[in-house]
Amino acid sequence: MNKSPLRIGIAGLGTVGAGTIKLLESQAALISLRCGRDIKVTAVSARDKAKDRGVDLSGYKWHDDPVGLASDDEVDVITELIGGEDGAAKVLVEAAIANGKHVVTANKALIAHHGTELAKSAEAANVALAFEAAVAGGIPIVKAMKEGLAANNISRVFGILNGTCNYILSEMRETGKDFEIVLKEAQDLGYAEADPAFDVDGVDAAHKLAILTSLAFGCEVNFKDVYIEGIRHVSPLDIEFADDLGYRIKLLGIARKTDQGIEQRVHPCMVPLDAPIAHIEDVFNAVVADGDFVDTTMYEGRGAGEGPTASAVVADIVDIASDRRSNTFSIPADKLSKMKVAPISSHVGSYYVRFMVADKPGVFAAIASALHDNNVSMEAILQRGRSESEAVPVVLTTHEADEASMIATLEAIEKNEAVVEPPRLIRIESF
């Protein structure tokens, strides 16, 4: 071993920051053996110096201002674990790149919003900008997309990208409880934030999807055009019907090349039980990538938490220590194309729809005629229960249809007075 140690400055000492320090300390010998040089934390920055984080910070230089790390001569790699799409995280990353320091970050919001420009700056400055931890936590999916599958054109990448939502949906299925109750339990367990919107409304998954899309298709990161639907409207009733029909409901982020352009969408999906991703439960994440030579590959693991996220952060640091470099995305940043966006209205797929219907004659005829008028072909229809006084659920699944026709169909059916609440639509994903 004749290389000098690689010196790390860590900004942000929350769960992941403290976990990264613990990992680098406890695995120092192993990592040094693997990369042929030592990796040493030399400086840190966080809001509150006094807070007990379960790690001894006395050996590290303290910066009150994280941006100070970017000009610290004893730091080679800035590890940005502050979070947030703007503010201190962005200022720090820009300053680090400007000062010729490598950057490792777990910040999906930052990369989803500013990934293209940051990648261009980093490549112009010949420094690494690595973000394995930003997508699917501990799963080494960024490396797989950039390196492992480098020989492939990717046609689709999708996954369970938010552990909180997957936990809630798994738990709802197992217990039959409502969303709000399971959410509360998840919050008590620490699986969901006090303000759960970022997770349950699909924004976090959309950040990760936008990054995966660029890795897969070589286009600029385009978060703003991701179609996003969260899981608040998923009901135990739909979960039960899914079961009857041979599906699991999962919140998927899906990016796909179509004739209309690139689709990016995050929404609950009906996933057939014979697809392995249907069986990824609890807080686990999974990503599926379809390549033209490799065919379908899937990657599964924990998408969050101290250990898994630190594992991904340190994998990036180990790459830098080992002089393994790759493009920030899978092709050089200045070659990333503008995305041709396929709007959700042009999406073509199968659908599950549930109507709540009062038991009045003529409603099935109305459904049939709306389908016919909009050229949507029904695959199956089922009704559960029968009541003269209360509305009962009627579920139909369709063959492939475009989303615009589907929406028109629902609008027509909803006008029937026997349909007592807005229909629930869940897209069926085929594999």
Add this chain to the structure above:
Amino acid sequence: MNKSPLRIGIAGLGTVGAGTIKLLESQAALISLRCGRDIKVTAVSARDKAKDRGVDLSGYKWHDDPVGLASDDEVDVITELIGGEDGAAKVLVEAAIANGKHVVTANKALIAHHGTELAKSAEAANVALAFEAAVAGGIPIVKAMKEGLAANNISRVFGILNGTCNYILSEMRETGKDFEIVLKEAQDLGYAEADPAFDVDGVDAAHKLAILTSLAFGCEVNFKDVYIEGIRHVSPLDIEFADDLGYRIKLLGIARKTDQGIEQRVHPCMVPLDAPIAHIEDVFNAVVADGDFVDTTMYEGRGAGEGPTASAVVADIVDIASDRRSNTFSIPADKLSKMKVAPISSHVGSYYVRFMVADKPGVFAAIASALHDNNVSMEAILQRGRSESEAVPVVLTTHEADEASMIATLEAIEKNEAVVEPPRLIRIESF
């Protein structure tokens, strides 16, 4: 782009060799964009120059003797796709390393038998010896183990490593047919070789497991100490009982750190249905790696075939073209430790056992006393059917026991005259 093209010599033009040429031709622009230089096949070698392989070889220099590639001045990387643990493949790889050329190989037998010495030579010569395609086909698992999970101590790695066996077991379960019939069908479909022994007796899976073990634990490759049991004895009856008990039968290769040393074993396993790997069906492969920080991660995809294997071969070539280097295994070859081998007799786990029992009084008492005498604790027992004339199956599952006690238990029970054929034992893997 200012680097000269990377020049590839391909030895062996079977399915994978021809697929690699097709891939490099059809993806030339993409790959060149990803690595910043062109990758060009310059020379090839195979047994029969005249054979039609669906690729035009006229632009490549032909070598009758593959070893000629190793001294061809217009070749930077030898891609060894001949196969076989010795013979031409080994001579070529040794010559290539001696001549300072990088080596990419899909040859699991070669690496399983000679991986340690070849890695030492390659590292001493400062050339790459890359074998992503040797384990689980298109799944980028070697890269995941060496780089993606570099921050982790691995405690266990296991997987479905042979697509032929997984296809046969999936098909047996779906159709209820016997092993021999499904094997014949698999041969007709091209999923199994005319001589299926290598696959169905577990040797191929054991080659891959031996490589994974070294990647996971930093020890020398030790194929000879892998405990191997194939799938010939798996019966439709056991598959049915597995279903009743909430399991799928899978041929797994498992390497695990235990107090006794490192276990390496390939055998049919009862896998609980809530483990995602239970749902990997058909010809697909999957590998699970448990790390101390990342926790459990799983990787799934096609383990064989022209496209997936070529994808892995070219991923290695792309790494070389991009100057991304890593240790041959996860630590330098001269630091690989001698393996302390845990023998199968010291294995501790749960077991499924099926006896065929004539309906005579006292047999349950004999089973109970054999279990008691050997300190094996029963979890459940079930009997299917009842007949005065024919033997009926009795199945029991145990709590954790060591293998030596389990074998002694079976020997004792087998002595009972009501037990009419040798008991079937299938290990239950816990997750």
